[in-house]
Amino acid sequence: MTVDFYTNNSDARKLNKSIGVIKKGVHCELKDDSDVLRPTLTLARISLINYPICNYMYINSFKRYYYIKFRALVGDMLQVETIDPDPLMSFGNQIRSLYTTIIRQENVFNKYFIDNELAIRQTKKIQLVSLGTYNAGTGIYLTVDGGKD
Amino acid sequence: MANEYTSPFFGDRDMGQFFIPPADTTVAFTKRNRQSEIKYNDAGQVYAADVLCTHTWHGTWSERNIDRPNLYPGDVTKGNTTIQFTVDGEPERPWCVLAIPCTYGNVPKTATQYYQWVRPCVEEFNDIVAYYYILVGKTNGASMTIRRDNTNASGKPIVSYRVVQTGRVESTETGGLPLLTLFDPVTMIPTGAQSIGWIANGFNSGSNNFLNALNALNNADDNRSSRFQSEDLSIYNIDPAVVSRIAILTGAWAARPNNHLSEMRWINLTKNTFVDNVTQWTLYPPNLIGSFIATGLPVFTVDSFDQMVRYFEGDSWLADNDAPPPSDWSTDWDIYIKGAQRPDIYITMASPKVDEWLADLEDNTSGLSKDDIKVEYRYREYALNAVMDSPNPYANSYTTKDWLIDIYDDTRVTSYGENLQLNYPNVNNITGGLVAGGGGEFSDVAINELYPYYAELGFRIHYGKYMSAWCRYKIGVIGSPSVPDFVKMQNEGVQDDAWQDDSTVTLHYDELPPGYNPYPTPEFPPDINPPPDDTSPSPSQTGLGLLTTTYKVTPANAKALGRYFWGGNLWQEIKALNTSPIENVVGMVIMPIDIAGDTSTIVVGNVDTNVNGDKISLVPLYTLGSAQIKGRYESFLDYEPYTTIHIFLPFVGFVRLDPVYVTGKTLSVTYSYDIINGLCNAMLFVDGVYIESHQGQCGIDIPLIATNRSQLAVGLATSLLSTGEGAVTNIAMGNKAGAVSGTVSNVIGSLGEYLTGFHSQRQGGYTPVCAWTETRNCFLVIESPNASYTGTYRHDKGLPCNASHTIGSLSGFTVCDPSVDVSGIVGATEEEKAMIKEYLTTGFYA
Numbered sequence: 001m002t003v004d005f006y007t008n009n010s011d012a013r014k015l016n017k018s019i020g021v022i023k024k025g026v027h028c029e030l031k032d033d034s035d036v037l038r039p040t041l042t043l044a045r046i047s048l049i050n051y052p053i054c055n056y057m058y059i060n061s062f063k064r065y066y067y068i069k070f071r072a073l074v075g076d077m078l079q080v081e082t083i084d085p086d087p088l089m090s091f092g093n094q095i096r097s098l099y100t101t102i103i104r105q106e107n108v109f110n111k112y113f114i115d116n117e118l119a120i121r122q123t124k125k126i127q128l129v130s131l132g133t134y135n136a137g138t139g140i141y142l143t144v145d146g147g148k149d
Numbered sequence: 150m151a152n153e154y155t156s157p158f159f160g161d162r163d164m165g166q167f168f169i170p171p172a173d174t175t176v177a178f179t180k181r182n183r184q185s186e187i188k189y190n191d192a193g194q195v196y197a198a199d200v201l202c203t204h205t206w207h208g209t210w211s212e213r214n215i216d217r218p219n220l221y222p223g224d225v226t227k228g229n230t231t232i233q234f235t236v237d238g239e240p241e242r243p244w245c246v247l248a249i250p251c252t253y254g255n256v257p258k259t260a261t262q263y264y265q266w267v268r269p270c271v272e273e274f275n276d277i278v279a280y281y282y283i284l285v286g287k288t289n290g291a292s293m294t295i296r297r298d299n300t301n302a303s304g305k306p307i308v309s310y311r312v313v314q315t316g317r318v319e320s321t322e323t324g325g326l327p328l329l330t331l332f333d334p335v336t337m338i339p340t341g342a343q344s345i346g347w348i349a350n351g352f353n354s355g356s357n358n359f360l361n362a363l364n365a366l367n368n369a370d371d372n373r374s375s376r377f378q379s380e381d382l383s384i385y386n387i388d389p390a391v392v393s394r395i396a397i398l399t400g401a402w403a404a405r406p407n408n409h410l411s412e413m414r415w416i417n418l419t420k421n422t423f424v425d426n427v428t429q430w431t432l433y434p435p436n437l438i439g440s441f442i443a444t445g446l447p448v449f450t451v452d453s454f455d456q457m458v459r460y461f462e463g464d465s466w467l468a469d470n471d472a473p474p475p476s477d478w479s480t481d482w483d484i485y486i487k488g489a490q491r492p493d494i495y496i497t498m499a500s501p502k503v504d505e506w507l508a509d510l511e512d513n514t515s516g517l518s519k520d521d522i523k524v525e526y527r528y529r530e531y532a533l534n535a536v537m538d539s540p541n542p543y544a545n546s547y548t549t550k551d552w553l554i555d556i557y558d559d560t561r562v563t564s565y566g567e568n569l570q571l572n573y574p575n576v577n578n579i580t581g582g583l584v585a586g587g588g589g590e591f592s593d594v595a596i597n598e599l600y601p602y603y604a605e606l607g608f609r610i611h612y613g614k615y616m617s618a619w620c621r622y623k624i625g626v627i628g629s630p631s632v633p634d635f636v637k638m639q640n641e642g643v644q645d646d647a648w649q650d651d652s653t654v655t656l657h658y659d660e661l662p663p664g665y666n667p668y669p670t671p672e673f674p675p676d677i678n679p680p681p682d683d684t685s686p687s688p689s690q691t692g693l694g695l696l697t698t699t700y701k702v703t704p705a706n707a708k709a710l711g712r713y714f715w716g717g718n719l720w721q722e723i724k725a726l727n728t729s730p731i732e733n734v735v736g737m738v739i740m741p742i743d744i745a746g747d748t749s750t751i752v753v754g755n756v757d758t759n760v761n762g763d764k765i766s767l768v769p770l771y772t773l774g775s776a777q778i779k780g781r782y783e784s785f786l787d788y789e790p791y792t793t794i795h796i797f798l799p800f801v802g803f804v805r806l807d808p809v810y811v812t813g814k815t816l817s818v819t820y821s822y823d824i825i826n827g828l829c830n831a832m833l834f835v836d837g838v839y840i841e842s843h844q845g846q847c848g849i850d851i852p853l854i855a856t857n858r859s860q861l862a863v864g865l866a867t868s869l870l871s872t873g874e875g876a877v878t879n880i881a882m883g884n885k886a887g888a889v890s891g892t893v894s895n896v897i898g899s900l901g902e903y904l905t906g907f908h909s910q911r912q913g914g915y916t917p918v919c920a921w922t923e924t925r926n927c928f929l930v931i932e933s934p935n936a937s938y939t940g941t942y943r944h945d946k947g948l949p950c951n952a953s954h955t956i957g958s959l960s961g962f963t964v965c966d967p968s969v970d971v972s973g974i975v976g977a978t979e980e981e982k983a984m985i986k987e988y989l990t991t992g993f994y995a
C-alpha cells in the first residue's frame with residue numbers, strides 16, 4: 001500500500017490540523033497482525049530519508065490519519081508503529097456537518113450565562129457612582145385652616 | 150514640471166496639507182534612532198520605516214509606473230536612503246495619491262499619512278466622483294490585521310493592505326441613490342453599474358448580502374475579476390467565519406471647479422455574530438489602521454453623500470431668497486474635563502455668525518437647519534513605548550528605545566448644537582484594544598510597554614464649502630494605561646495654520662458645561678414601553694387650597710406672625726370661631742425644597758394677619774439627577790449574586806436595587822413632597838420608566854400642634870381668652886409644661902428658635918434631623934466581583950454558549966453537549982466514535 005507521511009505540530013484536539021508534507025505515495029508493507037486502527041508498516045529506509053521528522057501519516061486504503069513513530073530494523077528497513085488514530089482528521093468532514101448543542105465556544109457565546117469555570121476572587125470592587133447632590137433649597141411652610149382668597 | 154499642476158485649493162484658501170511634488174520626486178529617508186524620517190523636498194516630513202507607494206487613476210489604484218521602494222520593516226538602516234519615484238506623466242490622469250503607511254519597528258500601520266497631488270483634469274471628468282477602496286481582513290481580537298501573506302528575501306513579512314475591490318461611485322443625473330459605476334481601467338468606459346445601496350444597508354443585512362454585493366461587483370467587471378483572481382487572494386473568499394473586519398476607504402474627487410479632492414475616510418465594519426448565528430456588519434469606531442489623513446477637507450461619513458455633493462456645488466444649493474452664508478464661521482469651543490482619572494470630556498461650541506445666519510433664514514426654502522451643519526471631532530491619542538532606561542517615562546529623557554505611537558484615533562461627526570461627550574473608556578483603546586486583542590497591529594508590543602502620553606482633540610464645523618478653522622488641543626495623559634491621569638499641557642488651543650480665523654478654544658478643568666446634562670435620557674428600548682402620559686409625574690396639588698392654605702414664610706415673617714398671634718387683636722377676631730386659636734394652624738414644617746408662591750398676607754381662618762407669606766398652590770417635583778449604570782464586565786458577573794447595587798437616597802437612606810433592572814440603563818431620581826406632613830417620595834426611573842419609589846420623612850415639624858407644645862399653647866390661649874384680652878402678661882407655666890417657664894412672650898421666643906433652628910420631636914432610627922445632617926449626595930454603591938480572566942481564557946476554555954450550531958460554522962475552542970450524536974459517522978469504528986465523542990465533549994478546536 002502507499003502511505004503519505006507528514007509532520008504535524010498541531011494540538012491533537014484540532015479538528016483541522018496543519019500538517020506539512022514530507023513525502024506522499026511511499027510504498028509500505030502492512031504487517032500481518034495489523035488492524036485498521038493501529039496498523040504497523042514496514043518500508044525501506046531509502047524511500048523515506050526524512051523519516052525522523054515524520055510523526056503523522058495518512059493511509060489512503062484505510063481513509064485514516066495516524067500519529068506514528070518509527071523503529072529502525074536491520075537491513076535498512078523501517079517499521080512504522082501507530083501510536084493512535086486521529087479520528088478528528090479522518091472524519092473531519094462528517095464531524096463538521098454535525099448539528100448539535102454547543103456548551104462552550106470561543107467565538108460564539110452568550111456572556112450572560114453563568115460561567116462556572118471562571119475563577120472569582122472573594123474580594124469585591126466597590127464603586128461609587130454619583131447621581132448628583134440634592135440641592136432643592138429650603139422653605140418653611142405654614143398650613144392653616146381656611147384662608148380667604 | 151511643477152507649474153503644470155493645479156492646486157486642489159478652492160477660492161483663495163490655502164490648504165497647507167497638500168503637497169504638490171513635481172513629476173519626479175526624490176524622497177529621502179533618514180533613520181534617526183527608531184524613528185525614520187521622510188522628507189519631500191523639505192516641504193514636510195513623516196515618520197516611517199516602511200513605504201507603500203500607490204497612485205490612483207480614476208479611482209483604480211495600482212502600483213504601475215511607480216518604482217516601488219523595496220523597503221520593509223527592519224531594512225532601513227542608519228543614514229540616508231534615497232528612493233526615486235517615477236510618477237507617470239500621462240495627461241489624462243486626474244490625480245494621484247501616494248500612500249505611506251508608517252511603521253515603527255515591527256509595529257505596522259500605527260500611523261498613515263497620505264500625500265496627494267492633483268493634476269489638471271480633462272473636460273469629460275467633470276462629475277463628482279466618490280471612490281472607495283475595500284479592504285477585508287482577518288482579525289485577531291480587537292485590532293485588524295490586513296497583510297499580504299508574502300515574505301521578502303529576509304523572511305520578514307511584507308505588510309500591506311490587501312486590495313479586494315476598488316471602484317468609484319458616481320452621482321446619478323436623475324437623483325436618487327448614486328450608482329457605483331465600474332469603469333474599464335484602461336478605456337474608462339463604464340462597464341456596469343451597481344446600486345450602492347448595499348454600502349449603506351447591505352452590511353447590516355447579513356453576510357450573504359455582502360457576499361452577493363461583492364460578487365455582483367466582480368461579475369460586472371471582467372477585468373477586475375480577473376485581476377483579483379490573479380492576486381491569489383485566498384482571503385477574498387469572504388467567509389464570515391474567517392473575516393471579522395472590513396475597512397472601506399472612501400473619498401471624493403471632482404473636477405469642478407478646481408479639482409477638489411476630499412479627505413479620505415476609513416469606514417471600518419466589524420462582524421457581530423450572535424447566538425442565533427445571525428451575522429451583521431456594523432460600523433466599528435475604534436480605528437487602528439490609520440484613519441487620520443493629512444488633508445484639511447471635511448470628513449464625509451457613509452451617510453453623508455449629499456454633504457459630499459453639496460461640498461462641491463458651491464453655493465448653488467442656496468435658494469434665491471435665502472440669506473447668504475457668513476464668510477466668518479469662527480467658532481468658540483469650550484472643553485470641559487471633569488475628573489482626572491478616566492475623566493468625562495465635554496465639548497461645546499457656538500458660532501455667533503452661524504447662529505445669526507440660521508436665525509435670518511426666515512423663509513428657508515432650502516430646508517436648512519442646524520442638523521445640516523456638521524461638527525467634526527477628532528480624538529487622537531499617542532502612547533509611548535515604555536521600554537526605556539529612564540525610570541520616569543514622562544520626563545524629557547527619552548532614550549533610543551522610545552518611540553511615539555499613534556495608538557488610537559477616532560473621528561465623529563455630529564450636528565451643530567449637539568455637544569459631544571466622551572469618556573476615557575470610549576476614547577482610549579490602549580487597554581481595550583491590546584488586552585482584548587493581544588495581537589494584530591500591536592502584536593509585537595507588550596501591553597505593559599505602552600503608556601499613554603497625550604491626547605489631541607480636534608474640531609471644526611462645516612457645511613458645504615464653509616467651515617471654521619480646524620482647532621486642536623492637546624491634553625496630557627500620565628499614569629498607567631489602566632489608570633491614566635489627564636493633566637493640562639503647555640500647549641493651548643491651536644488653530645490650523647492655513648485657515649486661521651477667530652475661533653477660540655477654552656479649557657475648563659474639573660467643570661461641567663453649564664446646564665449640561667451628561668446623561669441624556671435615551672430612547673426607550675423596544676422591549677420597554679414608555680408609561681402613558683397620564684402616569685408621568687407632574688407637579689402635585691395634594692389638596693392644597695381646598696380646605697387649608699399653605700404659605701411659605703421667611704423666618705422674619707414667622708416671628709412677625711408669632712407676634713401677631715399673641716397680640717391683642719387676634720383673639721377678638723378669632724374667639725368667635727374657636728376656643729383655641731392654635732387650632733386654626735394645621736402645621737408648620739421646614740422642608741428641603743424651596744417652592745415659589747404668590748405673595749399675599751397670611752389669613753388664618755377668616756382673619757387676615759397682615760403678615761406676608763407666599764401662598765403655595767403647586768408643589769413641584771425635584772429631579773435630583775441621573776447616572777448611567779454600566780456593567781463592569783458586560784456579562785453575568787454584573788448581576789446578583791455576583792454584583793449588588795445599593796442606592797443612597799437623601800432623606801430616605803440606603804435601598805437595594807436589583808441589577809437586572811438598572812444595569813446598562815440610565816437611572817434617575819425624582820422627588821415629590823407632602824409639605825403638610827413633611828413627607829417625601831423618591832421616585833426611581835430607569836430609562837425614563839418609573840420602576841419603584843421609596844418614602845422618607847424629610848420635613849422637620851415645628852411642634853405647634855404636637856402634644857406638649859400644643860397643649861401648652863392651648864392652655865395659654867385658653868387662659869388668655871378666658872381672662873380677657875391683654876389681661877395677662879405673666880402666666881406661670883404650671884404643671885402642663887414643667888420644662889418651660891416664662892411668659893407668653895417666652896413662647897413666641899421659642900417659636901422663633903424653631904424657625905431658625907432644626908428640632909424634631911420624632912422618634913425612631915431615622916429621624917428628619919438625622920436625614921438633614923447626613924450627606925445630600927445621591928449615589929450608587931456597586932459591589933462587583935473580581936474575576937480572574939486570563940488572556941487566553943476564551944481560547945483555552947471558551948465561554949458559555951448553550952445554542953445549537955453546525956460544528957463547521959464555528960471556529961476556535963468548542964465543547965459539545967454530551968448528548969452529541971456521533972452514531973451517524975460513516976466508516977468509524979465504535980472505538981473511534983468513542984474517541985470522537987470524547988474530543989467533542991471535553992473540548993476541541995473547530
